[in-house]
Amino acid sequence: MRLIFYSGGEVKQNKNLDDVLISKIANPTPQMTYIPYAHYESEIHFKEFVEQYQIYGIEKFIYFPVDVPYDQILLREVLKSDIIHLSGGNTFYFLASLKKHKLMPLLKTFVKRGGILSGLSAGAIIMTPSIDTAAYPEFDCDENYEGLKNFSSFNLVNFHFYPHYKNSKRYDKALKHFSKKIDAPLYACPDGAGIFLDDQQLRFIGQTACFYQGKKFILNK
Amino acid sequence: MRRIKRSVVSTKSANSYHRFKQINGIHPLQSEVPGSFVKYQARKRHGGKVAFFNFNLAREVGLLNLDHQDQINSDLEKEILNTFSLLIINEYDIINQTPIEKEDILPNLYMATRYLQLQHPGKKGRTSGDGRSIWNGSFTGTDGKIYDVSSCGTGATCLSPATHLEKRFFKSGDPTISYGCGYSEVDEGLGTLFFSEVLHKNNIATERVLAIIEFPGNIAINVRIHQNLIRPSHLFAHLKQGNHGILKSLVDYYINRQENNGVWKNIPKGEMKYEYFLKKQCEIFAQMAAKFEEEYIFCWLDWDGDNILMDGGIIDYGSIRQFGLFHHEYRFDDVSRFSTNIIEQKQKAKYIVQNFIQAVDFIKTGKKKSISFFNNHLELKEFERYFEDYKTKHFIYRLGLNKVQQRYVQLYCKKDISEFQKVFSIFERSKSKRGPLKVADGINWSAIFCMRDVLRELPQLFLARNKFINDEEFIEIIRSSYATKNDLKLTPIRRAQIKKFQGLYMKLADSVAKGLGTIRCRVLLEISMRSSVINKYDRVTGDSITKLVGRLMNSRPKLNSSELYSLLDDFVEYQNLDPDTKLKEKRPVKITDSKQLRPFKGLLRIVRDCREGI
Structure with missing residues (x-):
């Protein structure tokens, strides 16, 4: 299973993560699929996504919004991709759309078959057991305007992910508190940092904070 | 992800709104083409409030400073109401001596322009024209261009069909008659507003709504702006009646405006300018017809040239639609007759060009020949060429090729x-x-x-x-x-x-x-x-605009004019289907503003649900 968690930030900040991601592709003519969190204005972000990875020589990209009806034909091509990328955005809306269209089992199968699933911010949170961190802390969280009640998500890993982390007392206090409520580590990455998981092997790219049972540890200093 | 809103507080100088003062009824047509309109005195209309104001448009045309925020302050509201909240003093008022406070009477006269409308008896345009609209005047924008301003819902004029069918003058707002009462409604204004702003964003020429002033009972005055509000039907009324002088003056006036606004350049002098005019009109109408067909825009064109502007812009959204699929058999039922369908629009546009040919010949020779005399005119062949050429160009564009690729396909x-x-x-x-x-x-x-x-x-x-x-x-x-x-x-x-x-x-x-x-x-x-x-999944259709307006009408008590403006602004941006502008936008990679979708949810769902409709 190969997963990559991007926190966020500008393209140049994420170069190290991109390098790792691309190095894992064996196919000489790889195909990447971009799944935006919402159809709304996502064409712009798709173009940015293409530009981000075109420099690695990738030529085949699929744009696949999931909150509008789609046909099975394109979905079949999506699932044949080498990499599927889940974009940033509103985590609740994104998860609700994936669940509504029953895409989660298909994406899990994609990962089990060797496909690389990458996610940025909301897209990264969605790969974890639940999207609780999207609702936390109160001063910096997504709005659950979909009224989503079940926060359980892909559960592809046994840790939680917190993107756009800022190394401050305010965040630390909130995340320590949060970590007491869960029985798995919470990895918090600032923009430009992230995590790569390759067959149970975790690799932290950029400085990452780990919050576990009310304590904070700095990884990859 | 939301577009950055203007947050700069306006420098509210005393003369921030001075351009509004230019809009006072006076319009160049009054001196240049007497006989092309009916004059009305007007009075202030009390009790109105600004339901909507188009800040973007006002800034573009220079009515507002560029740094004006998207908020209505008391000075601006006062200026809008003083300028546009008015009611004509019509024939009914004069005959029945309607009591009017002296201080409410506005100093200048306003025009209801005469134009041909085939639904009027006589079919020569002697009695038809602006039935419930007046021209507020014109103003020169900061870009040096002259803009025409007109308002719909300012009272019943003698040019409405009802006046001539019933042979009497109507009191403005007479509840016994709907269209002829001279009033307009808020939902009409909203429909025009949303539709015209979306089409404008997508490079379709159209009138645009500047303001909606609301009165009790869903009554409204809808104010619209365009660089030149002359329609072919303004010319054709005088062509049908054989009024050589007025026709020539109108064409001269139109040419001058196009030249002054920089739309037309290097116009020849003397009689040759009419040939130039004809070629331009032929090209404009061929391109317009091709674009409408390619974009599935249904616009009820007919020989009177009523529902369209001389520059090919859309005016009067009563029967305008945009189809999701190519519903080329759709016909609007106007009680007494069915409209043309989208494919027949081309022939109607071509026939309008034939009328231009007849008009130019009449202007040049002083003798009006039968329209059929021009059945084989060279310019009609040119129309076909322009139409096919533009249709192909637009078709290539629709495929998604970029400009260089489009050019390559056209050539090779x-x-x-x-x-x-x-x-x-x-x-x-x-x-x-x-x-x-x-x-x-x-x-x-x-x-x-x-x-x-x-x-x-x-x-x-x-x-x-x-x-x-x-x-x-x-x-x-x-x-x-x-x-x-x-x-x-x-x-x-x-x-x-x-x-x-x-x-x-x-x-x-x-x-x-x-x-x-x-x-x-x-x-x-x-x-x-x-x-x-x-080819976005969810493009607006006529059906979606109708439903969207219905939804807005229901939620309007909670929406103030600034919120409505904000909603429109975001909606129009969402419906921007021009990749040359859309894909150039720079947006932050991190998207966390979860509020961005909420105001749209209902509207987006409507657009999505109606995306294949008419």
Whole structure:
């Protein structure tokens, strides 16, 4: 299973993560699929996504919004991709759309078959057991305007992910508190940092904070 | 992700709103073409409030400073109401000596312009024109251009059909008669507002709504702006009546305005300017007809040249629609007659050009010849050429090719693009076997294929597979909700058409790649990115605008004018289907503003649900 968690930030900040991601592709003519969190204005972000990875020589990209009806034909091509990328955005809306269209089992199968699933911010949170961190802390969280009640998500890993982390007392206090409520580590990455998981092997790219049972540890200093 | 709103607080100087003062009834037509309008005194109309104000438009045309915030302050509201909240003193008021406070009477006269309308008795335009509108005047914007301003719902004029059918003058707001009462409604204004702003964003010429002033009982004055509000029907009324002097003055006036506004350049002097005018009008109307057909815009054109502006801009959104599929059999039911359909628009546009030919000949010779005398005029052949040329250009654009690729296809792939257009058209024009059906406001014989879907998805599938999709997949992508099982049968002919469609598509991509020194997948990627914008899944239709306005009307008590403006601004941006502007926008990678979708949710769902409709 190969997963990559991007926190966020500008393209140049994420170069190290991109390098790792691309190095894992064996196919000489790889195909990447971009799944935006919402159809709304996502064409712009798709173009940015293409530009981000075109420099690695990738030529085949699929744009696949999931909150509008789609046909099975394109979905079949999506699932044949080498990499599927889940974009940033509103985590609740994104998860609700994936669940509504029953895409989660298909994406899990994609990962089990060797496909690389990458996610940025909301897209990264969605790969974890639940999207609780999207609702936390109160001063910096997504709005659950979909009224989503079940926060359980892909559960592809046994840790939680917190993107756009800022190394401050305010965040630390909130995340320590949060970590007491869960029985798995919470990895918090600032923009430009992230995590790569390759067959149970975790690799932290950029400085990452780990919050576990009310304590904070700095990884990859 | 939300567009950055103006947060700069306006420097509210005493003369921030001085341009409003120019809009006072006075208009150049009054001195240049007397006889082209009926004059009315007007009075202040109390009790109105500003339901909507178009800040973007006001800034663009210079009515507001560029740094003005998107908020109505008391000074601005006062200025808007002083300028536009008015009611004409009409014939009924004069005959019945309606009591009017002296201080309410405005100093200048306002025009209700005369133009031809075929629904009027006589059909020569002696009694027709602005039935419930007046021209507020004109002003010079900060860009140096002159803008016309008119308002709908300012009282019943003597040019309304009701006056002549019933042979009496009506009191403004007379509840016994609807259209002839001279009033307009808030939902009409909102419909025009949303539709016109979306079309304007997508490079379709149109009048635009500046303000909606609301009165109790859903009554409204809808203020609209355009660089030149002259319609062909303004000219044709005087052409039909043989008023050589007024016709010539109107054409001169129109040419001058186009020149002064920098729209037309290097206009020859003397009589040659009329030839120039004719060529321009021919080109404008051919392009307009082609664009309407390609963009599925239904505009009820007829020989009177009423529902369109001289510059090809849309005016009067009462019967304007944009179809989701090519519903070319749809006809609007106007009680006494059915409208033209979208394909017939071309012939009507061509006939309007024939009227221009007749008008120019009349101006030059002083003798009015029969319209049929010009049946074989050279300019009509030019119309055909312009129409086909522009239709092809726009078709190539719709495919998603960028500007360089478009140019290459126009120059070097003429035969292939022509063949592709033909096979594309077969699918685009395919109709349901169910036959014609009644719809809410007319009749339709539903189209069954959504060409926008195939244009959006095919390049992605070709890019992924590097080979054709099978026939069943093709039909699955292209089918609309209007198609029955019977409509979708894969006959040998249809299979051959699918093969031809894909073959020519791929051939064009290969030609472009080879001709421009690149590879097929790069061309397909470029197409797929642009096509995802041009052929967006959910484009507005006439149905969606109607429903959207209904929803807004229900939620309006909670929406103030600034919130309505904000909603419109975001909605229009969402409906920007121009990849050349859309894809250039720079947005932050991190998207956390979860509020961005909430105000739209309802509106987006409507657009989505109605996306295949009329």
